[in-house]
Amino acid sequence: MKIDPKSSADLSAQIAQAIRDAIVAGELIVDERLPSETELSEHFQVSRSTVREALKRLAAQSLIRTQRGATGGAFVNRLSFEDAYTQQITTSTLLLSMNAVSFDTACEARFALERACAPLSAIRRTADQLATMRAEIFRQGQPGLTDEAFCASDVAFHRALVDGAANPILSYQLAGAVEAMQPLMNMITFTARSREEIVALHTRITDAIENKDSMVADAALAELMTYTIALKDNVMAARRSKADLSSG
DSSP states (O other): OOOOTTSSSOHHHHHHHHHHHHHHTTSSOTTOBOOOHHHHHHHHTSOHHHHHHHHHHHHHTTSEEEEOSTTOEEEEOOOOHHHHHHHHHHHHHHHHHHTTOOHHHHHHHHHHHHHHHHHHHHHHOOHHHHHHHHHHHHHHTOTTOOHHHHHHHHHHHHHHHHHTTOOHHHHHHHHHHHHHHHHHHHHHHTTTOOHHHHHHHHHHHHHHHHTTOHHHHHHHHHHHHHHHHHHHHHHHHHHHHHHHHHHO
16 A cells, blocks of 8 residues: 655545555455554554544545454444445535536436336335335325425435335435435425326336336336426526516
8 A cells, every 4th residue: 555745635535545445456355454553654654643534534435444442443344335325425416516417417317217227126126115105105195294394205205216126236326316316306396396296106106116017117207207307497487587577
C-alpha cells in the first residue's frame, strides 16, 4: 500500500484509497485485522491523526469496523448490499441536485430499471412483499394522509416491487433510482396528481404481480411513467402561465 506525499490530494484520503484498493484486490480479506494506527503511521510516514482520519473515512463507507479491548482494532467489514443502500441513495440524491438532471431523464431511467424488475418480481415475490404493496395501496387511499406520508408510502410500494425481484444488484441500483428520484418527482407533481389515479395504477401493478402476469405489470408501469411525465408537463405549463400573467 503506497501513497504519494508530493501529491496535492489529502493524505488521509490517499491512505483510505490505498486501503480500499487493497480490500478490493483481496490483499486484505473480510474479518482481517488491519495494522495498528502506529504501524500504519510508520508505513505511510504520516501522523497517527492522519491515519485516524483515513480510518474514519473507511468506517463511514462501512468498509471497516472497529472493536475495543485487547483483541480489538480495525477489521475489514463484510459489506452487504443493504449496508450500501444509504450511501447509494445519498450519492444519487446529490448527483440529481447538483447536476441539473432533467425530470424526463430521471423518470426514464427510474422506470426503465423498475420495468426490468417487474417480470422477475412476478415470479419471485414473497407473500410479505405482496402484502407490503397491498398495505401501502390501502395507506395511499386514506383521506387524511399528508403529501409527505403519501410520498413515503409511494417509495415503500415501489421498494417492495423492486425487492420482489430477489436480485440484490437490481435492488441496490434501484435504491438510488426509487428513493432519490421518487421524492424529486413527487415534489414537482404532488399539486397536480390524482391520488385515485395512482392508487388505481398501483393496484393494477400489484394484481399483475400476484397473478404472475409480467406483461400487464410492465404495461401498468409504462402507463405510470407516461402519467408522471404528463403531470410534470402540466405543472410546468401552469407555472409558465402564472409567470406570464405576473410579468404582463
